[in-house]
Amino acid sequence: MLVSVVTIGNSRGIRFPKLVLDKLCVKDKMDMEVTEKGILLTPVNDLPRSNWAAAFCKMHKMK
Incomplete structure (x- = not known):
């Protein structure tokens, strides 16, 4: 898919189509990795x- x-x-940014965001269940954050x-x-x-x-297990062990 070609995007502007x-x-x-x-x-600068890219706008994603709503259908793509809905299909991937994107809310308001994405993890970005440069490869x-x-x-x-x-x-x-x-x-x-x-x-x-x-976190609770870790706190219990630190007691």
């Missing part, structure tokens, strides 16, 4: 309190 790079303030082949964007699935169990 557009000016956004002093930066030798280009840029890899991965949706971030922030689940509230998803890491609490591990």
Whole structure:
């Protein structure tokens, strides 16, 4: 899919079609990784309190 790079303030960005964002369940964040082949964007699935169990276990061990 060919997309245009557009000016956004002093930066430049890409606008993603809503269908693509919905299909990948993108909310408001994506993880960006620069590779030798280009840029890899991965949706971030922030689940509230998803890491609490591990944090509580770690705190218990530090007691």
